[in-house]
Amino acid sequence: MLVPLLLLLALSNALEIIGEESDGHCSDQLILNPRPHSVSILEFGAVGDGKTLNTIAFQNAIFYLKSFADKGGAQLYVPSGRWLTGSFNLTSNLTLFLERGAVILGSQDPSHWETVDPLPSYGRGIELPGRRYQSLINGYMLYDVVITGDNGTIDGQGSVWWDWFSSHSLNYSRPHLVEFISSNYIVVSNLTFLNAPAYNIHPVYCSYVHVQNISVYAPPESPYTVGIVPDSSDNVCIEDCSISMGYDAISLKSGWDEYGIAYGRPTTNVHIKQVHLQSSSGSSLAFGSEMSGGISNVRVEKVHLYNSFNGIEFRTTRGRGGYIKEIIISDVEMAKVYMAFGATGQCGTHPDDSFDPNALPILDSITLQNVIGTNITIAGSFIGIQDSPFTSICLSNITLSITSGSPTSWVCSNILGFSESVFPEPCPDLEISYTNSSQACFSLINPNGKSAVL
Incomplete structure (x- = not known):
């Protein structure tokens, strides 16, 4: 034929x-x-x-x-x-x-x-x-x-x-x-x-x-x-997609505990833009929890997250090793999302008993900016690891409309970050002004607003 x-x-x-x-x-x-x-x-x-x-x-x-x-x-x-x-x-x-x-x-x-x-x-x-x-x-x-x-x-x-x-x-x-x-x-x-x-x-x-x-x-x-x-891949572009899933819509990974550490291949240089994401029980956009090879240099922009349990979530746990760093997420619209932002150091199981409990993951240099959310229940939950706190969590120009009767807007522990023009007002660990720590928050962004590392 x-x-x-x-x-x-x-x-x-x-x-x-x-x-x-x-x-x-x-x-x-x-x-x-x-x-x-x-x-x-x-x-x-x-x-x-x-x-x-x-x-x-x-x-x-x-x-x-x-x-x-x-x-x-x-x-x-x-x-x-x-x-x-x-x-x-x-x-x-x-x-x-x-x-x-x-x-x-x-x-x-x-x-x-x-x-x-x-x-x-x-x-x-x-x-x-x-x-x-x-x-x-x-x-x-x-x-x-x-x-x-x-x-x-x-x-x-x-x-x-x-x-x-x-x-x-x-x-x-x-x-x-x-x-x-x-x-x-x-x-x-x-x-x-x-x-x-x-x-x-x-x-x-x-x-x-x-x-x-x-x-x-x-x-x-x-x-x-x-x-x-x-997964342990580089130079990845995802654009103009509509994804609606039972668990995660897009999830970046790079290996599991000692196996991912030994293989040593990160996910890096990723650009996600103009996507519509929905997640029923997981996250519209997830990082980890299997991230032992590392995840870095990720730019996400112009995304619409809706009808989801979590909007954007970073997941790891003790024994993972690896890192999640140099992530810039901007120009986000959220609607009817239970928790807008999440970062947890207590997520996921281990492949076997051979993992190293002293392999502590690093979560650093995460920028979330230009976000509008409606019908949000919890603004954010950032729960780091006591021996390896999450650092440089940078929030800017974020307005979230919280549903009436929500028990709390923010939950934070073992994190250090910065914020400017964020509503509702974030927890004290995120309230340091950008003006005092602009280098830590904007080191990944050049003057025209584009990522300097992607």
């Missing part, structure tokens, strides 16, 4: 899209280039009836397209239909294109999902010791991969996984929808993601990842479902 020329022109080369974004900023406009070779999944015997299992068709198509990697790459075109499949692997210099009306369905039979070793920076599966289910769509040590379309859909059909998780019936940790490991120049755009078993998009040990113009949804009751999870 020949793919229309118009669709070929919509295919993009990831190297051209983000290859020059060494500062971690999102590009203003994607530059689209055609792939010179294209095939349809129909050519490999796939049937889009929502019942026929197409795993072998996807595997055979990608094996065939692998031969074009050194000839400018290729695209796999998925037309309108419901394409049931188990897990499959991508290849380098590839575009996976989903036409409008195309739905890739994850099989609800766990035997159709491979199992793989745990990630080295975690040491075990996140939910259960040992191996884990491989994600639906996978990339390992790849280069220049695009997953895009004309608003096609990837549906994990996760309800059975949620039931198995809640009933403790799983033998391995749940799979994700899309996972790239140790890969560079990755683009995910113009798609809808539904009902992931756990995470939706999980780049881990990756560089130059661009996620743009996607919609992500899982129902409020879905347990610990998460939207986008940059």
Whole structure:
């Protein structure tokens, strides 16, 4: 089947899209280039009836397209239909294109999902010791991969996984929808993601990842479902996305306790902008709690957080090690959020008993500015670690409308910070004026308001 020329022109080369974004900023406009070779999944015997299992068709198509990697790459075109499949692997210099009306369905039979070793920076599966289910769509040590379309859909059909998780019936940790490991120049755009078993998009040990113009949804009751999870990855751009999840919408991570410390790869140079985030039981935007490799140089701007348990939360605990630092979050609108800001040093479990209780995490240089919130119950809770207090928590130009009958506006301990033009008035640990400590608060920001470190 020949793919229309118009669709070929919509295919993009990831190297051209983000290859020059060494500062971690999102590009203003994607530059689209055609792939010179294209095939349809129909050519490999796939049937889009929502019942026929197409795993072998996807595997055979990608094996065939692998031969074009050194000839400018290729695209796999998925037309309108419901394409049931188990897990499959991508290849380098590839575009996976989903036409409008195309739905890739994850099989609800766990035997159709491979199992793989745990990630080295975690040491075990996140939910259960040992191996884990491989994600639906996978990339390992790849280069220049695009997953895009004309608003096609990837549906994990996760309800059975949620039931198995809640009933403790799983033998391995749940799979994700899309996972790239140790890969560079990755683009995910113009798609809808539904009902992931756990995470939706999980780049881990990756560089130059661009996620743009996607919609992500899982129902409020879905347990610990998460939207986008940059994990021990750098130069990540997330923009123009709408995400509504059972747990976290966007969560930055970098490994778990002694395994993350040993692997030693941080998440750094991340830019998130113009996103709409909703979280039913977790946080719209979360940092950690698995952050043992470190998280730094993150810029978040022009975001809308709504109908969420927590708005922005920093999570860690004794034994994590690592750091969360040099974070700038600005131009935020919140509506109907229980707790606007949170930072806790008592969050999360440990993978095993081998963690070092003396591995104290550092949380430092966090700037929150230009925030308007309505229908907020608690303004903020900042609970640091006695032996490693949270430092340089900088608040500026924040106005939160607190719901009537709220028990308290701020809760603070073991933190040191600064504030200016904040309502309601923060706790004493945050009341030192910017004018006395401007260097600590604004060292990350140059005179035009832009981040100096991203």
